[in-house]
Amino acid sequence: MPRDITAYSNPLVKRMRTLRDKRHRKAEGLFLAEGLRILTEAREAGHLPRYCFFAGDSEQHPLVQALIGPVEAGGGEAIRTTPDILSKLSGKDNPGAVVGVYDELPTALDRLDRTTAPLWLVAERLRDPGNLGTILRTADAVGAGGLILIDECVDPFSVEAVRASMGALFTVPLARAAWSDFLPWLRSGPGQLVGLSLDTDSDYRAPDYPPPTFLLTGNEAQGMPDSFAAECDVLVKIPMHGKADSLNAAVATAVMAYTVLDRQAG
């Protein structure tokens, strides 16, 4: 049976709320996800929260019911609470009906099997959680094998990144690696590294993209370092017809990813 928590001062609420901070997420090995759509996506992908907070007035919603049962059966805890506390947990003014607290997902590079997909996304030093989440969402949409985060990226387990991923955090394999570890891993098997760059004349529609293709997107403000670009098998550019010199990183990644799919389909 769900227990009731209605006080801000409840120790579990206070502790879970600290998970909006990266340091606490790391220390606890836990993270927050918010909203029925995302928690349902997670459940369908086999991920149940350790704690599932839900608004009392949505207890009868079939999707809330579909969470409570398995959570409790799996040893987790379902907690009936108030919209205010959900808002406090999620940091959102209009919180969804549920907030889940999940065990951090594994992100070791050697979990990835490059033979399972023709396209892989790679991003280095992403700093915007919205971009990271949106790239995960795109990775799901294009059927990418996974997203590999290089060097110091924003935390993929932040509430903002999880929200922007719309649940793809739970369905797309994720890895984190230093460039110095990624490169030997990449070169230990088949696959070409395609870099998105502003410093090339090669149009993004020109190359073939034989599978597996690893698509590398650089930092939002600076792009990728020259030394990374030098390791790419192919550098390509998306033409810019206006005043600005670059696209949003998540947008550029998506335009490229759909183009690779199109070329691979023949």
Add this chain to the structure above:
Amino acid sequence: MPRDITAYSNPLVKRMRTLRDKRHRKAEGLFLAEGLRILTEAREAGHLPRYCFFAGDSEQHPLVQALIGPVEAGGGEAIRTTPDILSKLSGKDNPGAVVGVYDELPTALDRLDRTTAPLWLVAERLRDPGNLGTILRTADAVGAGGLILIDECVDPFSVEAVRASMGALFTVPLARAAWSDFLPWLRSGPGQLVGLSLDTDSDYRAPDYPPPTFLLTGNEAQGMPDSFAAECDVLVKIPMHGKADSLNAAVATAVMAYTVLDRQAG
């Protein structure tokens, strides 16, 4: 000569800070933009701020100098201030060197001349300022004639939208219209309306997109109403290969826009 303002309690600071709120923007006919890159983009597009706040320690930066002169020559005011006040104005923890206060830009539909570009972006009921700004940035990149916002969209002059546009707010013609006004305007001249939809089997790569093509993107959560879809000349779908059923709205718009460019090029 720039004047100095270092007190939070300064009436101009207090008044300008209220521009982070939509109601005050509307009442004053002014909006805020932040960061040297965006203000420079605006200046190059012929837009100077009415007030230009800059951090004292960046006064010698050539791009700050390139703003101060024209602002004062044009009857605006340059104001030397502190990083704390810039942060207070922009709502950003790490503000850029400058914050500008601009007159609201015109958004009447009849300003647009459809013969000037082969591609136009249209979005209805966008609710996320980051998406709106990112779509403006993409509109610039693809050389779109403009962005037309249909019905109740998030305010394009919010700090967040301006920031995500990376300056494209100043370079891409923008219009706002009710659907009931847009449709007669659209049908009063040449052009096809292409809707992005989940409820069609037509692949987005299949159609020709003769100019001018008007590309319609629906609300993030709900897509476009059936009645809007019924008015589209073509409905197309971007294939989804994963678990989720949709892309981020700004991402979907960009994938479509680059595909239209590609098809129009031949």
